[in-house]
Amino acid sequence: MDKVQVLPMTQAKAKPVRRNQRPWSERIIEGLIKAGGMSGIIFVVGILIFILRESAGFLFGKFDFMEFFASGNWVPASVEKIEYGTLALLAGTMSVTIVSMVIAVPVGLACAFYISEFCPPRLRETYKILIEFLAAIPSVVWGFIAIVIINPLLIDVFQIPSGLNIMNAAIILALMSLPLIVSIGEDALRAVPESYREAAEAMGATKWEIATRVLLPAAKNGLMAAALLGVGRALGETMAVLMATGHSIRFPTSVFDPVRTLTATIAAELGEAPKGGDHYQSLFAIGLYLFILSFVINILADRLVRGKRLK
Amino acid sequence: MFAANQRLIDKTKKEERFKAALSTLTVGIFLPALIIVGWLFVKGAPALSWDFLLQDPIRGMTAGGIFPTIIGTMWLVTICVLISAPLGILAAIYLSEYAPDNLSTRIIRLCILNLAGVPSIVHALFGLGAFVLFLRMGTSILAASCTLAVMNLPVIITSTLESLQAVPRSFREASWNVGASKLQTIRHIVLPNSIPGILTGMVFAVSRAAGETAAILFTGVAFYLPFLPVNVFEQCMSLSMHLFTISTQVVGVPEAYPYATALVLIMMVLIVNSISVAMRWYFRSRRKW
């Protein structure tokens, strides 16, 4: 076969390309690429497998379904009666997540609207950069802020005995998930075709009316996905809640109660348990619990976004 | 015919008010964050000095500096990027150029999305089970970096994928039409044009890895090490862990120290992010399309 003449602008190296005989180096590299593509699945499945592996003994042994999910007593190191009840921990996680989302979702979506629709373009760029900076602050710094800034602030403002509680963690989590909600919400709004806005404007709608009556319904799925991803972020946060919640096992009765979350329990207790022991395996079981929770949330969010694209 | 009637005036006034409210709200969100960073700066600046950055901690970590933690964090970040960048880029190339539009591709994308949402402590559990125990790396920089790499994989994949897909199809077609193979096209046309996005992803990964604490707690970080690590099989100290311990454990630390450590961590992350922003501006101006 003749050597192919190459035009300079593509700068591709000239090589005869026979249909069924490519150089082996290309095949190796393409093999690597395909393997790399599989890496996403490999790691997710890998996480599932390894967590299952380490918790298997507990799951098929001392695991009592009712106790694990319905009992509020988490006393793995008890001298009286060892119990592995995660309900109070779940209550801690849920309370912190819900309160933080009550703050973050409306505020975040409102911001997303503002940045996407009402904001002059130059200001938009500035805000997007600020959002990135906010998102980049590490969680241990947020935890530190919870202890030294928010803690005394709450004590002063609300006259409560202790500032390490649900409210503290919720404020911190809200600040942490805002960037996520704002940027994904803004993406969702941007994805609404310009024709919608133009049509509404042609009928005399003001910007506000366009935003509330046209864009909100049109982008509703994407906005819900943004909220869900914010929930996922808050659910899975470890260091900041470890430092901010006061780490107390109980069913909270007010937003100023200290609580303990599932994530913080693992972080605090994992080092202790001898490998392979019941306590160790039960902590991996909590890890499995968290993994499944975040999996469900992510699939929901993905479904919502997909549904939106089919419009 | 186009004179404003009362209804239109009312509507416009209402809109102006809502616009003002929203804009105040948006500013209101960033204001606390700026105040907090400012507060950290004010309280931490007294302890910040070149000595602080370059010395070892002494007197029970209540004096001296944070040098070993900075080095430790750099080790972790470097090895993490070295592992996750090639893997992530390969994965993104697969998704962008080779993956057929079928169920298995959907599953892969779903898995990457899920990987991004997994709580960091679950990553730590995975790292413990897979790298420290199963692969017998022990608690080491290698195990911690591998855990961080798995955490950052979705970040790199997503940003690389975006920039690969932003390269116009016409570029690829022109290359195929003169006889280049798919791989050659990728190597010489698509990749060079996606470098900005790839670098952005790597920079994001760097800032996430620098700040992560939970994932490295059980896989490679120590409270105090007398020597700097010389290879990847040793443990290291890290800025994030150090902040955690001196704000909750060590007695007698001068008030400014934890603030200064938090400040160093934030500064590191902000500098890295600013580099990413600057890079994006630079490359956007040089884009060929």
Place this chain on the structure above:
Amino acid sequence: MMRFAILAVLLVVASCSRSGNHVVIQNKGSDTLVNLAQAWAEEYKVINANVGIAVSGGGSGTGIAALINGTVDIANSSRAIHEKEKVDAEKNNNGKVTEHIVGLDALAVFVHPANPITELTLEEIGCIYGKSGKCETWGDVRPGTVVPGCQDNKIIRVSRQSNSGTYEYFREAVLGGEQDFKQGSMDLNGSREGVDMVGKTPCAIGYTGMGYVSKEVKSLCVAKDKSTTCALPNMENALSKAYPISRELFMYTVGTPKPEVQAFLDWIKTDAAKTITKNSGFVPVQ
């Protein structure tokens, strides 16, 4: 881009082949001991530049778990090793467990300075912290007590996490070893967080090694029961055992320690090391 990647890989490989010419001793465990261990490590590095001690916290339970798994040279613990743990450690590592007492500690029980209570018996502390204890407000403990600045006179219990040796020792010494803690206490990390918390919270009570007590809190005078005089947590009372909750601080090794490890353990008995112990707020071994 390619050249950079190759350089980076070479750097990593080069660093891997170079093994440090220093010995690292792995030391893990008690958060009570961790500051002292770290101070010793710092000083030891000055004396013996080739030997370094890598110190980690995590709680006495963490250290002993690591001892069982064979991943540390020395485990720090602020409670005695359990019989079962000893058996496991000896089985997994084919050696005997050696206990080294490296200091004495008095477990201080402290409250906010505004709290009018200055002394408590072990039983009263048990009433506050124990599962079967019925004391929920400060008035329950000593009738008529009102703590200024404390809403509802409620007791806020500050405790430690279950992997803490302090937690376990407290449970044994104060709650009688057969009783669990009452759930709902704030189980803070690190010995210092508790002190910080109580110092800011009039309602709170906490416990920790006396080396962590700061001026912001008031240590209580603790009596064994109503008929004995109470004692404050300090060095003399810890040594003479007049303070009812005094404990030994331990370092555990399994099998025959490496020569460097043995040298370090011997050094801990020297005067230089004892000065450091005193400066950290603990009683050096006599």
